[in-house]
Amino acid sequence: MSAAPPAASRRLAALAQELMAFWDEHEYAVFPGWPLPFRPLEELLPQRDVDFALRNPQMVPLLWYPAIRPPTAPEGVVEVLDHLPGWAAPAPSMLRRQYLSRIYSWALASRTAVDWAVRSLDGRKLVEVGAGTGYWTSLLADRGLDVLATDQHVHRNGYADMFRFAAVQPLDAPTAAARHPDRVLGLWWPPRDDPMAVDTLRAYRGEHLLYVGDARGGQCADAAFFDELESGWHPVSSCPLTLRWLGNSDGATLYRRGRGLGAGAVDAGPARPTGR
Secondary structure: OOOOOHHHHHHHHHHHHHHHHHHHHOOOEOOOOOOOOEEEHHHOOOHHHHHHHHOOHHHOOHHHOEEEOOOOOOOOEEEEOOOOOHHHOOOOOOOOHHHHHHHOOOOOOOHHHHHHHHHHHOOOOEEEEOOOOOHHHHHHHOOOOOEEEEEOOOOOOOOOOOOOOOOOEEOOHHHHHHHOOOOEEEEEOOOOOOOHHHHHHHHOOOOEEEEEEOOOOOOOOOHHHHHHHHHHEEEEEEOOOEEEEOOOOOEEEEEEEOOOOOOOOOOOOOOOOOOO
8 A cells, every 4th residue: 555645644653653642641531521531542442453553544643543432322433533622732733534534535444444345345346436545445455356446536626636545547436337337336435415426326237335434414425325225225234343533423334236135124324323
């Protein structure tokens, strides 16, 4: 996998050192309205995910961002916050999720998530639409998968105009999906209130969808997409660890065309928390 741009890499490395020094002096961080203290992310992840993160540029310095397992969220959810409480001054000036997402991806990567995706694809080829930086394409390609990354706006699209981790072909999402029914369709964080996701799903004639993003009513796609998902697809498996930014409700699910067997087999995306 390619490294991040040099200037960004230096800033991320310096911030990691600042945050480690902060946690050396603070056992936890408390935010108003939250019943549980926040701790550095590394304390809430399995060791194999920590080891992966230490070699994954997106996760430096996220290992030392404040994180929590929300008591009302489904099992396996860990949420990360991109700032520290006011009482913590002089705390490091943390890079916000918008900046980090433009370098890498809105979907936070973990060893568990990559392993799950590799198992779910089971050797099948993937076409990723709206691939942005090609970050997830590079993670999966590093594991030996055949991944074709496409994006309608390869240059200066406002979301991923800093760097590319993999070659991204200039192609709009519905066209890419229609051309590759032999591949699993990969949708990572399709744009909110935009017909791109539903148009792509309707254009696709293959059998499997790998969806990584927010649930109905969240930050991804539109109601028509989730209606289409409910009426014509059923979930096959979901990633056992959901690592996400605090306030989002994204997850990773593999779907297969058809309604499945029995009631309850249909899902409208990753489960949303019922409250905080």
